[in-house]
Amino acid sequence: MLEKQVPAGMEYMDGVLEALREYLEEVNCPKKTALHLEIALEELFTNIASYAYGGEPGPVRVYCGLEGGELVLEVEDKGISFNPLDREAPDLQLPLEERPVGGLGIYMVRQFADSVEYQYRDGCNILRLKICIRP
Template identity: 35%
Template sequence: MGSNIKLKSKIKNWKILSQFIELFLQKYYCDKKFIYEFLLSCEEIFVNICLYAYKSSGGEISVDICVLENYIKIVFSDSGIKFDPTKFENKNINSKIYDRRPGGLGIFLVKKFMSSMKYARKENKNILVMTKKIGR
């Protein structure tokens, strides 16, 4: 059981994508905490693709979401320049907060909230697969 949406890489499209994801998650009775953590993770990825993979050029982002046994799986694919958010590490999370690189915070949260996150570069596309386990 899955669903797909294709969007232009514009930040304002987060509104459409977040509604699309939220509706899907609600169908599978995900609780408020699950939805919040899942949406936050997707937002970070979507924004990063818009800002880094496509930069000013712009392009299309395709999002597939499906339910798999006790997981929700979401796949982001884009034709932008190679961009691997899993490498976007925030090594200095323990350093003084004021000195931190702001960009790493979002990905740090994605890694905390999602059960898995895998990146691949295939046929000039960035493919990011994330899963989150349903239930506690």
């Protein structure tokens, strides 16, 4: 199991991603699944670092563990309440210059995961995604 808490600053992302890579290697995670989890964590961490605390310092907690036949990635922050799952999926048919900014990261996370859940509990945004392990 991986559990790590760091400040929500972009300078901490590489260390968190490296810890995730090491954990996924330890549990013999299939390469494609590992890549999907790394991209998901990078997207979620970037959004938290950029928006959750309005420029003020705050923590990010990252958990990754095997639960049954699934890898679970949970990312938690104490920033402003925001459910990214409430966003409409981006219209990928629109030309790039006509698309509104934002929304592609959570769209990718949803595509990679078998399930994605959000809850706001005890002052924390908690996003939990599960990926069934496939060789």
